[in-house]
Amino acid sequence: MTNGKDATLHQRILSDIERQIVSGTWPPGHRLPFEVDLAAQYGCSRMTANKVLTHLARTGLIERRKKLGSFVSQPVAQAAVLEIHDIEAEVRSLKLPYSYRLDKRVVRSAEAGDAQQLDLPEGSGILDVTALHLAGERPFCIEERLISLATVAEAVDESFEQIAPGPWLLSRVPWSTAEHRIYAQSATAAVAKALAIPRGTAVLIVERRTWDGGGPVTFVRFVYPGDRHTVVARFTPGSENVSRG
Incomplete structure (x- = not known):
């Protein structure tokens, strides 16, 4: 069961990384710190760091590549039918x-x-x-x-x-x-x-x-x-x- 401290750290790390990506400080293709480095930086367990990266990958902000690390995702152009409004x-x-x-x-x-x-x-x-x-x-x-x-x-x-x-x-x-x-x-x-x-x-x-x-x-x-x-x-x-x- 996740305790309050872990939950707070999880949200803090998540918010920090999302801010770096959305602001453009970390552009598409930028490699994120490894789990062990995030854990050391924030004083948390590697499990907490892993959960943050897993969440970011699930939302599409980052890509996790086996043995290479985690990278900011490239934007994907999507086609959609738009109505022609008055x-x-x-x-x-x-x-x-x-x-x-x-x-x-x-x-x-x-x-x-x-x-x-x-x-x-x-x-x-x-x-x-x-x-x-x-x-x-x-x-x-x-x-x-x-x-x-x-x-x-x-x-x-x-x-x-x-x-x-x-x-x-x-x-x-x-x-x-x-x-x-x-x-x-x-x-x-x-x-x-x-x-x-x-x-x-x-x-x-x-x-x-x-x-x-x-x-x-x-x-x-x-x-x-x-x-x-x-x-x-x-x-x-x-x-x-x-x-x-």
Whole structure:
């Protein structure tokens, strides 16, 4: 039976190691101290040290390799089906008033970077839109979107002054495939100003590309303040269904 001292030491060692890993002080591939070294460092039994390492391995933070030791796990990319949500509905679900502001709308030819993002040849006609979605008086997210005019020709006649491109596209284009990419980075000066946050603050970025049978439809990048947004994906093993919310 584990006594109170062992339990306290277990939690202390566990917390210390988790902090080192989560903070990035111990990056992926870093070798942890051996059991005997942990025991000496914390003045505990090797059994207590072993239990800590076993717990960390079970949660996926570390890998235990026979005769080599324990190492911080490499991050594993996982694919999940995400619903395509209406941002207005997201804001109203928070019981906040929603508003939308169009900042840029330009019809132009795709450049090298655009062509890669939208999976189109350079020179293809695109609509370049930047907008800001607000929740109450606070910026909710920045929307940066490219629309293929070869696939959605009627977009050239829509001003997007009153309606955001997302719901407009969903009501007109029966897309068949979507790809999401989600990552975090520090806010640039321009992003920080638009979102009313300090420069360097963490922001969450959700990028999406969609296609229909006729080719690429749109590429969009949503930029959210990192402390005000979460991404939730619900899926089942082997599920191939794509929600079209």
